[in-house]
Amino acid sequence: MTEIYAVKLSEKMEHSLFNNLLSCVSEEKQARIQRFVRWKDAHRALIGDILIRTIISERMQLKNEEIIFVFNEYGKPFLKDSETFHFNISHSGAWVICAFDNSPIGADVEFIRPIDSDIAKRFFSEGEHSDLLAEKDDSERLRYFYDLWTLKESYIKAAGKGLSIPLDSFTIRIHDGDITLETENEFRACHFSRYEIDRDYKLSVCATGKAGRGNIEIKRMEELTIMNYEL
Numbered sequence: 001m002t003e004i005y006a007v008k009l010s011e012k013m014e015h016s017l018f019n020n021l022l023s024c025v026s027e028e029k030q031a032r033i034q035r036f037v038r039w040k041d042a043h044r045a046l047i048g049d050i051l052i053r054t055i056i057s058e059r060m061q062l063k064n065e066e067i068i069f070v071f072n073e074y075g076k077p078f079l080k081d082s083e084t085f086h087f088n089i090s091h092s093g094a095w096v097i098c099a100f101d102n103s104p105i106g107a108d109v110e111f112i113r114p115i116d117s118d119i120a121k122r123f124f125s126e127g128e129h130s131d132l133l134a135e136k137d138d139s140e141r142l143r144y145f146y147d148l149w150t151l152k153e154s155y156i157k158a159a160g161k162g163l164s165i166p167l168d169s170f171t172i173r174i175h176d177g178d179i180t181l182e183t184e185n186e187f188r189a190c191h192f193s194r195y196e197i198d199r200d201y202k203l204s205v206c207a208t209g210k211a212g213r214g215n216i217e218i219k220r221m222e223e224l225t226i227m228n229y230e231l
């Protein structure tokens with residue numbers, strides 16, 4: 001079953017906490033996080049890694065140093081030596097989320113901000129674009145745009161091949177709440193869910209397992225307890 005954990009970042013972390021958490025992630029990740037210019041990007045990437053480490057350590061009784069991530073050639077992370085534990089992280093604005101399941105999964109959360117209408121034309125398939133234009137007003141269109149955006153991104157992330165899968169090589173349609181996929185792509189045995197996390201955000205998940213959707217569990221920062229630090 002797909003399960004989702006989410007953390008809301010409300011304010012800038014104190015230096016000592018940030019450094020403490022930073023020491024819990026891999027050296028490669030530490031270097032990447034330290035290269036971010038904006039502290040918000042650094043915090044989101046760090047909390048994503050800490051969140052998944054917390055879940056793995058709780059679920060699998062692993063110590064932090066035993067949690068090792070490997071990456072496919074498109075950068076999708078996996079837990080080393082575990083074929084039945086799949087996860088995907090996404091972050092946007094104040095939210096960091098992690099979806100996990102026992103088969104490949106992709107997730108995307110996006111803060112809803114105004115967009116330029118050309119973006120939809122550029123990124124969406126013809127069918128998606130015409131569905132978008134059929135929405136009744138600007139506000140509905142914006143929400144539908146982000147539904148499609150997060151659904152498409154969740155598909156790309158579940159497939160794990162990045163943008164080597166062209167965004168217009170598949171069409172996602174939402175009718176009466178049912179979400180369908182039209183594609184000739186090899187990756188198609190999947191199904192979609194949308195989750196309500198926050199009125200100002202959209203969150204979509206593309207799962208390949210049969211067990212269905214679970215809940216979202218919101219975790220507080222204080223609950224992110226991995227083995228080698230204490231808050």
Ligand SMILES: CC(C)(COP(=O)(O)OP(=O)(O)OC[C@H]1O[C@@H](n2cnc3c(N)ncnc32)[C@H](O)[C@@H]1OP(=O)(O)O)[C@@H](O)C(=O)NCCC(=O)NCCS
Nearest residue numbers: 045048074075076089090091108123149152153157160162
């Ligand atoms: C990198 C990409 C996987 C997601 O990017 P994003 O939406 O900016 O970022 P998200 O916050 O949702 O996800 C980032 C996380 O996905 C994971 N990830 C990285 N590469 C991945 C891949 N190839 N497949 C799946 N997950 C991946 C990582 O855990 C990453 O976390 P980190 O940056 O903290 O290490 C990729 O799909 C991308 O670049 N997309 C471009 C966006 C776009 O044009 N979207 C149009 C949609 S219509």
